[in-house]
Amino acid sequence: MTDPLSGLSGAILYDQVVPARAPWDQPVLKGQTLRMIDLEGNQAIDFLMYNLHDDAERYSAQDTIAAQANIFLRTGSVLLSNEGRPMATVLGSPVAYHDTIGGACSCESNTLRYGHHTKAQHSCVDNFLQANARRGRGKRDMVSNINWFMNVPVEADGALGIVDGISAPGLYVDMRAEMDLVAVVSNCPQINNPCNGFNPTPVRMIIAA
Ligand SMILES: [Zn+2]
Numbered sequence: 685m686t687d688p689l690s691g692l693s694g695a696i697l698y699d700q701v702v703p704a705r706a707p708w709d710q711p712v713l714k715g716q717t718l719r720m721i722d723l724e725g726n727q728a729i730d731f732l733m734y735n736l737h738d739d740a741e742r743y744s745a746q747d748t749i750a751a752q753a754n755i756f757l758r759t760g761s762v763l764l765s766n767e768g769r770p771m772a773t774v775l776g777s778p779v780a781y782h783d784t785i786g787g788a789c790s791c792e793s794n795t796l797r798y799g800h801h802t803k804a805q806h807s808c809v810d811n812f813l814q815a816n817a818r819r820g821r822g823k824r825d826m827v828s829n830i831n832w833f834m835n836v837p838v839e840a841d842g843a844l845g846i847v848d849g850i851s852a853p854g855l856y857v858d859m860r861a862e863m864d865l866v867a868v869v870s871n872c873p874q875i876n877n878p879c880n881g882f883n884p885t886p887v888r889m890i891i892a893a
Pocket residue numbers: 730788789807808872873874
């Protein structure tokens with residue numbers, strides 16, 4: 685994408701770079717578009733969202749997968765809440781598909797998969813808890829997340845892979861809010877598998893009216 689704002693109609697309300705490994709959260713109101721840009725390529729954005737006015741309603745990977753009868757998120761996917769209501773729609777993305785079954789990396793999963801020496805490494809769960817704590821949410825509010833730009837194919841035997849990404853520098857995903865929501869992001873700090881190309885990098889978040 686030569687112009688990172690191209691294709692966005694309406695005023696730019698917010699435009700910020702999220703540093704590598706950092707948490708981020710921001711309200712996105714109904715009708716607004718959130719553009720997430722993978723600035724340097726193959727950077728997983730772990731993503732949760734909650735109803736801005738009642739955060740007991742939040743993103744549901746299960747309901748979204750069941751309703752669209754497909755495990756991948758791509759242009760046209762409607763992201764449902766745990767109450768079965770549309771929270772957001774994927775307006776467009778040049779990346780063929782995005783993941784919502786791979787989960788968020790944590791101290792626990794890192795030590796299980798990669799060994800005890802990874803125990804002190806920063807994780808997406810740390811970022812989610814930090815961002816959520818600003819709005820009074822805790823561990824009970826952690827649910828299955830979206831992994832924008834992450835490639836998690838399902839093998840023939842049902843095994844999940846975490847493999848080299850299919851994103852590239854400057855690629856993006858546009859998501860239109862269908863209700864007032866708060867978007868919560870962990871710019872994934874994982875360095876033990878290829879989800880970030882073993883090199884976490886910044887992403888850019890833009891909200892357009
Ligand atoms: Zn992660």
